[in-house]
Amino acid sequence: MARMKFLCDADRCIECNACVTACKNEHEVPWGINRRRVVTLNDGKPGERSISMACMHCTDAPCAAVCPVNCFYTTADAVVLHSKDLCIGCGYCFYACPFGAPQYPKLTNFGSRGKMDKCTFCAGGPDTDGSKEEYEKYGANRLAEGKLPLCAEMCSTKSLLAGDGDVIAKIYKERVAKRGYGSGAWGWQTAYHETIAS
Amino acid sequence: MAKLFATIHLIVGALALAFMIAVAVPAPASAQGGPTATTNEQQLLKQLHDGVIAGQVSIPDKKAANLIHPAGRNWREYHTVTLKWIGGIAIIGMLVLLTAYYLWRGTMRIESGRSGRTIMRFNVFERFVHWLTAVSFVILGITGLNITFGRSLILPWLGPSAFSEWSEWAKFSHNYISFAFTVGLVLMFLIWVARNLPSRNDVVWFKNGGGMFGGAEPPAEKFNGGEKLIFWFSFFGGVGVILSGYVLLFPFYGTTVGNMELAEIVHSVIAMLFISMMFVHFYMGTIGVEGAFESMAGGTVDVNWAKERHSLWYEEEMQSGAGQAMRQPAE
Numbered sequence: 001m002a003r004m005k006f007l008c009d010a011d012r013c014i015e016c017n018a019c020v021t022a023c024k025n026e027h028e029v030p031w032g033i034n035r036r037r038v039v040t041l042n043d044g045k046p047g048e049r050s051i052s053m054a055c056m057h058c059t060d061a062p063c064a065a066v067c068p069v070n071c072f073y074t075t076a077d078a079v080v081l082h083s084k085d086l087c088i089g090c091g092y093c094f095y096a097c098p099f100g101a102p103q104y105p106k107l108t109n110f111g112s113r114g115k116m117d118k119c120t121f122c123a124g125g126p127d128t129d130g131s132k133e134e135y136e137k138y139g140a141n142r143l144a145e146g147k148l149p150l151c152a153e154m155c156s157t158k159s160l161l162a163g164d165g166d167v168i169a170k171i172y173k174e175r176v177a178k179r180g181y182g183s184g185a186w187g188w189q190t191a192y193h194e195t196i197a198s
Numbered sequence: 199m200a201k202l203f204a205t206i207h208l209i210v211g212a213l214a215l216a217f218m219i220a221v222a223v224p225a226p227a228s229a230q231g232g233p234t235a236t237t238n239e240q241q242l243l244k245q246l247h248d249g250v251i252a253g254q255v256s257i258p259d260k261k262a263a264n265l266i267h268p269a270g271r272n273w274r275e276y277h278t279v280t281l282k283w284i285g286g287i288a289i290i291g292m293l294v295l296l297t298a299y300y301l302w303r304g305t306m307r308i309e310s311g312r313s314g315r316t317i318m319r320f321n322v323f324e325r326f327v328h329w330l331t332a333v334s335f336v337i338l339g340i341t342g343l344n345i346t347f348g349r350s351l352i353l354p355w356l357g358p359s360a361f362s363e364w365s366e367w368a369k370f371s372h373n374y375i376s377f378a379f380t381v382g383l384v385l386m387f388l389i390w391v392a393r394n395l396p397s398r399n400d401v402v403w404f405k406n407g408g409g410m411f412g413g414a415e416p417p418a419e420k421f422n423g424g425e426k427l428i429f430w431f432s433f434f435g436g437v438g439v440i441l442s443g444y445v446l447l448f449p450f451y452g453t454t455v456g457n458m459e460l461a462e463i464v465h466s467v468i469a470m471l472f473i474s475m476m477f478v479h480f481y482m483g484t485i486g487v488e489g490a491f492e493s494m495a496g497g498t499v500d501v502n503w504a505k506e507r508h509s510l511w512y513e514e515e516m517q518s519g520a521g522q523a524m525r526q527p528a529e
Contacts, residue, residue, distance in 0.1 A: 034262055037257060037262045039252075039262070039263060039264075040253045041251070041254075043254040068345045069358070069362045070358070071362070083358075088362060088369050089369075090369055095273055095455060095459050096273055097267070097270055098267050100261060100455075112370075113449075186265070187239075
């Protein structure tokens with residue numbers, strides 16, 4: 001089984017936000033929820049880099065550890081998913097997440113934030129693969145159809161890579177070796193406790 | 199015409215000079231085809247600002263500008279490990295101490311027996327305020343402990359669906375009942391603060407261990423030293439949980455993710471100690487002291503109880519409205 005990961009090659013990202021749009025469209029994500037986003041560091045300054053970020057599907061995921069109702073689970077592909085039927089919308093996963101991935105449909109007070117929503121690595125949720133219920137709660141299940149996450153699939157500069165961790169790490173290493181530089185696999189140290197030498 | 203030529207000559211000359219200066223300034227050293235400056239994650243992780251690596255985003259939710267927030271790991275460690283130890287030791291430790299104390303001392307009886315006559319200790323408003331605070335505290339305590347210990351203790355035998363259902367109700371109860379607790383705490387402070395100011399009598403009371411470790415209870419006012427301690431602990435603990443609780447209730451209203459984590463830490467530590475401390479109060483108010491519960495149930499206490507437990511208050515009552523305060527039991 002593959003160990004699914006995301007890798008954003010910041011030296012290629014042009015901050016076009018197409019990954020964000022593709023994600024929203026593919027999963028019919030409600031207004032205000034950003035499963036994926038592009039963050040620009042040193043905006044307008046030397047060394048400016050943009051990184052497309054979503055749930056990194058961490059090893060030993062912090063969200064799953066702090067969840068008071070234990071609604072998270074990890075699939076055989078190491079994708080971290082959660083059950084919206086069990087989620088109580090407490091917001092703790094957002095405090096523990098190193099990547100700001102968990103989103104809530106309502107930003108209201110009194111803790112009535114609604115069920116948490118986050119990137120599923122286009123792998124749906126605990127409902128039957130490809131079912132209407134699954135689509136309404138979690139969005140498309142592309143993995144079940146043998147496809148990879150849409151954000152990475154349609155990335156115009158192939159900055160965002162999604163797939164088996166070893167494969168995408170190899171692609172990235174080859175790129176770095178060829179062009180002579182690379183700002184690293186952003187978030188890998190925090191998410192997987194490993195880095196790719198650049 | 200010559201003058202025009204001279205002007206043009208001057209302008210061209212000035213431009214040429216400016217151009218020469220411009221090219222003379224060394225251009226930024228660029229690597230062979232590489233970026234002119236690099237942004238390094240390792241370096242940014244070493245110099246975090248407010249615990250995060252943050253940038254710019256083009257979406258309205260500015261929290262999304264936090265790219266990496268490694269501090270979440272520390273909070274996770276606190277919430278899943280440290281807090282459970284703090285809570286477990288504070289609560290179970292206190293229950294063990296109280297059980298041991300009960301086995302040693304048993305219930306503190308009214309030494310001279312019941313007189314049959316009663317005196318008003320807490321009027322109906324005082325009792326309403328006490329029970330408003332007490333009932334909301336118990337609900338808040340149970341629903342709060344559920345967030346910390348429910349997953350380990352209740353989930354296994356309740357099952358995921360039923361436990362989620364209960365936890366969602368618990369969460370809403372916790373959020374809304376906080377307002378009742380706030381009202382109760384404020385009123386409690388207002389009606390009893392004057393009676394809880396420390397005095398010389400308390401020094402004597404504490405020196406003799408409040409009669410808890412042998413001997414009669416030293417002279418006490420309406421509230422003895424121990425009760426005053428409970429009062430101030432409840433007040434400051436209450437203010438602490440209320441303030442940190444409202445920060446948690448209104449997430450990201452001017453707070454960062456780091457502030458939210460801190461609020462949760464403050465809230466949970468105070469809450470655990472508060473619950474632990476309240477067990478002492480529950481004990482003293484029920485099985486610990488004979489006749490104590492009556493004061494909050496019906497509002498009246500036996501005259502002999504008042505003499506033994508709160509002698510100074512009893513004398514004070516006798517001097518003021520003694521006739522009205524004294525009641526004969528209905529035969």
